[in-house]
Amino acid sequence: MFERLTRQPDDPLLALIGIFKADPRADKVDLGVGVYRDEAGHSPIFRAVKAAERLIWESQDSKAYVAPEGDQAFLDLLWAMVGGKSSPVYAAGVQTPGGSGALRLAADLIRQAGTGKIWLGLPSWPNHAGIFAAVGLQIETYPYFDVPSQTLQLDSMLAALQRAAPGDAVLLHASCHNPTGAPLSTDDWARITAVIAARGLVPLIDSAYQGFGAGLEGDVAGLRALIAAVPEALVAVSCSKSFGLYRERTGALYAVAAAKAAAETARSNLVAIARTSYSMPPDHGSAIVKTILGTPALYEDWSNELDSMRERLASLRRSFAAALGDRWSNSLAIGKQEGMFSLLPLTPAEVMSLRDKHGVYMPTSGRINVAGLKLSDVTRVAGLFRSI
């Protein structure tokens, strides 16, 4: 059987980790991998996560199965953070292995419900297309961002969505768009919401960076307005970045509807899909998130630490954009984007030249993780970008 298989290429972003590690240069810079890094280049564990782990270690008395839908207390606390404490909609959640697991479950549900098509922005997180194609969904695209001018393509996006058929699914990023960092204003969200509601489209909102852009509330304001305006939506949440729990595979998918019965029917399908896939989600990460969100002192400490990460990203962006100067016609836009990523107008040859000559690493798409910069090194690195 195995000999009938063809070898699959390595994921280029994951392959980059190995190439970076093997580079002996002391001043090399990793702008590739999508994890938050501090000024020392370290991807830290939140203080509140450590404290929660200690509490769990002391109090947990069983490792027996939880349930295919996961831990309801975790789901309720996480939804209060994402959807708001007094959300006007009903959200029926299932806990998933990370945001990717939530997106895959959403893809399966969309397919199971007989919807054939999902609309993705150009560009989007590369794994989006892979996940939806894997279940046989047809992928359509809407323009989102113009890389050379670093501008949002809102009018073209809305014109494309006007051509979507009622019932089609549409993927949106809640905030901190990966890979472009291009923010949506309140007015942009209102216009997108109006088209989605008028066309009868079903939004799937991917929320993977809450707290990294406009803060814990600001990053979900558009999402909240949208789900309140449509009869049905899906919300995929990742705790990987917001709680620094990447390897613990922590997330959730919520079926959101105005009517409780509809959301609960969707949830029963999600549970059935999960049962024949991974059966039960991992528990450790969700136990940590539940402990933090449910313990006022830990919540306070976690949200303060998250705030300082957001502020570090914003100040790195401002310094980097200023130091790039007139490298591109709209270099300053990079300073106003949000979250960890920006998509720079670099050719693959320029990306390779930065890597080979200067030890600056990023994928050939030109996406950079701003958190890979150091405030003490921004001017030097920007100079390298100006030199190629």
Ligand SMILES: Cc1ncc(COP(=O)(O)O)c(C=O)c1O
């Ligand atoms: C936009 C977006 N969605 C979802 C995810 C999934 O994250 P995870 O599966 O690690 O929770 C990521 C991770 O990089 C992402 O960038």
